[in-house]
Amino acid sequence: MGRKIRAAWEFLFGDSARAFGTLSVVLVLCLAVVPAKHHFREWAQYQSQYVRLIRQRGDAATLQRRFQAGLQQTWLPDLAVVDRCSTCHVAMKETSLADVSTQPFRPHPPIPHTLNEFGCVMCHRGQGAATTVEEAHSSTKAWEQPLLPARYVEASCGQCHQNAQAGTPQLNLGRKLLARYGCVGCHTLKTPEGVRVAATDEPPPLTHIAEKTTREWIYAWLKNPQAYSVSATMPDFKLTDADARDISAFLLSQSTPSGSAAALKMAAAAGEAQEGASVYGEAFCASCHAVQNAAGLMVGGDIGPELTRVGSKVKAEWLDEWLRNPKGYAAHTAMPRYRFNEKQLGLLAGFLEAKTDSDLLANVHLDAATKDQVAHGKTLVNERGCASCHEINGINRPDNFAPDLSAVGSRSLSKLVFAAGVAHTLPDYLAAKIRQPRVFGNQLKMPQYGFATAQIDALVTALLAQTERAQTLPAALRVAGPAVSNYQPAGKAGKLMEDMQCFSCHTINGHGGDMAPDLTWEGSAVGRQWLVSFLKNPNTLRPALIRRMPKFNVTDTEIATLADYIMTAYQTPAFEADSMDAASFTAQDRERGRQLFYSKYACQSCHIVDPQNDKGYVGPTLTQVGARLTPAWMFHYLKNPQALRPGTIEPNQHLSDDDARALTAFLADQKKAPVQEAAKK
Amino acid sequence: MIRTSVTLFALALFASCGRQPQIVRVEPKAFGTALVEVSGGKQIAATGTAIDQPLVVQVNDAQGGAVAGALVSFHVSGGAAVDPAEGLTGADGQLSVNVALGGVAGRYQILATTRDKAGKGIELRSEEIALGYQQNLGRQLNDRYCSRCHDSESSAERVSNHDNLKAPPHAFTDGASLNNMSDADLANIITHGGPALNKSAEMPPYGATLQKSEIDALVAFIRAVADPPYRLKGLVYAKN
Numbered sequence: 001m002g003r004k005i006r007a008a009w010e011f012l013f014g015d016s017a018r019a020f021g022t023l024s025v026v027l028v029l030c031l032a033v034v035p036a037k038h039h040f041r042e043w044a045q046y047q048s049q050y051v052r053l054i055r056q057r058g059d060a061a062t063l064q065r066r067f068q069a070g071l072q073q074t075w076l077p078d079l080a081v082v083d084r085c086s087t088c089h090v091a092m093k094e095t096s097l098a099d100v101s102t103q104p105f106r107p108h109p110p111i112p113h114t115l116n117e118f119g120c121v122m123c124h125r126g127q128g129a130a131t132t133v134e135e136a137h138s139s140t141k142a143w144e145q146p147l148l149p150a151r152y153v154e155a156s157c158g159q160c161h162q163n164a165q166a167g168t169p170q171l172n173l174g175r176k177l178l179a180r181y182g183c184v185g186c187h188t189l190k191t192p193e194g195v196r197v198a199a200t201d202e203p204p205p206l207t208h209i210a211e212k213t214t215r216e217w218i219y220a221w222l223k224n225p226q227a228y229s230v231s232a233t234m235p236d237f238k239l240t241d242a243d244a245r246d247i248s249a250f251l252l253s254q255s256t257p258s259g260s261a262a263a264l265k266m267a268a269a270a271g272e273a274q275e276g277a278s279v280y281g282e283a284f285c286a287s288c289h290a291v292q293n294a295a296g297l298m299v300g301g302d303i304g305p306e307l308t309r310v311g312s313k314v315k316a317e318w319l320d321e322w323l324r325n326p327k328g329y330a331a332h333t334a335m336p337r338y339r340f341n342e343k344q345l346g347l348l349a350g351f352l353e354a355k356t357d358s359d360l361l362a363n364v365h366l367d368a369a370t371k372d373q374v375a376h377g378k379t380l381v382n383e384r385g386c387a388s389c390h391e392i393n394g395i396n397r398p399d400n401f402a403p404d405l406s407a408v409g410s411r412s413l414s415k416l417v418f419a420a421g422v423a424h425t426l427p428d429y430l431a432a433k434i435r436q437p438r439v440f441g442n443q444l445k446m447p448q449y450g451f452a453t454a455q456i457d458a459l460v461t462a463l464l465a466q467t468e469r470a471q472t473l474p475a476a477l478r479v480a481g482p483a484v485s486n487y488q489p490a491g492k493a494g495k496l497m498e499d500m501q502c503f504s505c506h507t508i509n510g511h512g513g514d515m516a517p518d519l520t521w522e523g524s525a526v527g528r529q530w531l532v533s534f535l536k537n538p539n540t541l542r543p544a545l546i547r548r549m550p551k552f553n554v555t556d557t558e559i560a561t562l563a564d565y566i567m568t569a570y571q572t573p574a575f576e577a578d579s580m581d582a583a584s585f586t587a588q589d590r591e592r593g594r595q596l597f598y599s600k601y602a603c604q605s606c607h608i609v610d611p612q613n614d615k616g617y618v619g620p621t622l623t624q625v626g627a628r629l630t631p632a633w634m635f636h637y638l639k640n641p642q643a644l645r646p647g648t649i650e651p652n653q654h655l656s657d658d659d660a661r662a663l664t665a666f667l668a669d670q671k672k673a674p675v676q677e678a679a680k681k
Numbered sequence: 682m683i684r685t686s687v688t689l690f691a692l693a694l695f696a697s698c699g700r701q702p703q704i705v706r707v708e709p710k711a712f713g714t715a716l717v718e719v720s721g722g723k724q725i726a727a728t729g730t731a732i733d734q735p736l737v738v739q740v741n742d743a744q745g746g747a748v749a750g751a752l753v754s755f756h757v758s759g760g761a762a763v764d765p766a767e768g769l770t771g772a773d774g775q776l777s778v779n780v781a782l783g784g785v786a787g788r789y790q791i792l793a794t795t796r797d798k799a800g801k802g803i804e805l806r807s808e809e810i811a812l813g814y815q816q817n818l819g820r821q822l823n824d825r826y827c828s829r830c831h832d833s834e835s836s837a838e839r840v841s842n843h844d845n846l847k848a849p850p851h852a853f854t855d856g857a858s859l860n861n862m863s864d865a866d867l868a869n870i871i872t873h874g875g876p877a878l879n880k881s882a883e884m885p886p887y888g889a890t891l892q893k894s895e896i897d898a899l900v901a902f903i904r905a906v907a908d909p910p911y912r913l914k915g916l917v918y919a920k921n
Binding site for chain 2: 098099101106109110111112149150151152153166167169170299453454457546599600601602605606615616617618640641642649651652653654
């Protein structure tokens, strides 16, 4: 053995020439390691593949000139981005390769940003600095951030954009759901600016619940909210029978009188159901409340609760009092005070009370509550965080009841406990947690929602937008959400508008709902006479809409107060409402306007002026627009609709002043009596 | 003693290694002669997301009757997924599967296969459409500005204006007509209105209402949903 080694040693290093030769060979081999490693690099393989690919194409010369061999890097110090993705994804800016379908050679599809501005990882996540596919795309031991799956990519837009954008429907939906389904009741969720996301639903206060409903209904509701109302936003807390029994006992025991003395109950005579339905229809209850029809479809709006089985829920005395004055029971309700007369009240209450479901409470039999049950119910209400959403006597709203989600999109996987069968990625964890929280443990407090897959995807997208990176981005990149306005009109008119809950549907000065037109500049738009008659008897302006302005039965004095206020306070600074006089228009102007209306601009495609011949069904009916709108408003609106009503779909047709004036002359002349609505129905 | 424990250890090792993940093979209980699509084809969704309605296929016999218990397997490429990838038809001869689209915009061909008694494969190709950012933006704009007239379907929430117009607007899926128009023509008619291309003034100009990027997005959406599909014209390059 030893001899053999000695012989080999002699052979290699026996004399100086042999030693020199051997060392030279070793040195050459050492030096060859680097070019060999370079040659076999993953990205170099891709680059040579790309060179072979573009050689066959018509614009090979251009493509070859633009191709840069070697490692490529985008460095954006402001955003903390170091991306080497374009080393393999060489053709990202080559739009002429649109037909190439093999990765990594596809050009990037069009987006509103350039790659030089933001790099890649801002949107796609992953490891920008990595130079192998595995490390760049997947989560490795050293680096935890894998690529964001395509289905959630809108989350990245949400890091800067707090506003709802047309290009990110999924993110917008997710954010809406987070605010509407009580998520932000228990979880703290802050925008990168540190503003806490507020809930948009109105969970009813439970402080006077004994007046409203029975313990049996509360029990059935707690056990399964969706059995009462398919569209209920209240989730299932998976309560045991005993827990639901005790919570219902406690909720009744804490209830105090609302202070509104029960009024006389008008008995609705049998056979009046049909009339009751017509009160429901005339008051346009369906604009806010939905009822499930025989086919199982929801008919109506979602501002108020579903009323399919309301008769099984509410007490007759409460309903009567509620319809008279909703604010007497719940100070912050979106429900207007309708000023129904006694007959209407009786009919409507009777109609609603008849909407019962005999199955709902059939199997609920509760014995009188014991003290222990009430005490246990109170403990449960505290434990389950009921007061996070509902106002309950004697229980304060808990702070930080559930984990803070403000940076949940950056949560480290090592801090998460995965349930069996859930893939080890953050999006999968979030989706599983929302889909079925209890697979993570029976003791979990998070309730069970009935979200569909698309809704869960949207929620996960909105949560993944909440990253640490979003909090450290330069302020200049942040696009704030809509400004929160607390606008409240003052004085008598302000009181009336609060009473009628105008802001449930209309927006004024940035405050209010989006179901009905923005009234910020209504004083410049409409004539006072029309406004008065409309408030007295709101007839529809848009026959295609099923949501309508209700009739509030207001008195003439109240109408005068409202009209005066609207005409004075809601004026646009853009022009004077009386700056154009209808009397100055000549018959020639009107005729030219008619021709423009019917031929050059084909306005009849969307609007009706002549009910006999025009069929346009998109915009408001213009048969009496001359009595409704001021000429100055019509003129300026025609010139630039979006300037006066941001977001309106009426196209800006770039009208000349002459054309706009002629059209105004024609429209100002349209003062016919209202179209026979009855005939249309 | 040692030998026993070594044997036991080896046995335990063998047992633990021997548990392969079990692949459950579904065996067909019946065979049909035809495979047809019932519903769920040509749906539109954003890239990477699951399409709304399931894809439903039906296996029929030679007389056109539904065949229950026939095995149908699905294949789709490009990162899309069908769940379940194979299954037996129900009592109504139908099998419904959920489809999640891949991360790249375009059309995804779903190949459904069943076998007849002789073992011969019967194939059915269905197609779903994935929208990238730009097409998806176009879809939102279409819902807001265009579909009132261009979509002839009415719903309770939105009554179509299609039939109220003298020159009936093209549905955006009408590839037979719209594929013949260039991108520039489409953008032109949206920007300047129908008269720009000697068409009806009932199509108003949107150039001062929408941004150029939004008009491009609408064109991209129209191209994405065209039926028959829109193909890029111009130089034909060698396949990569």
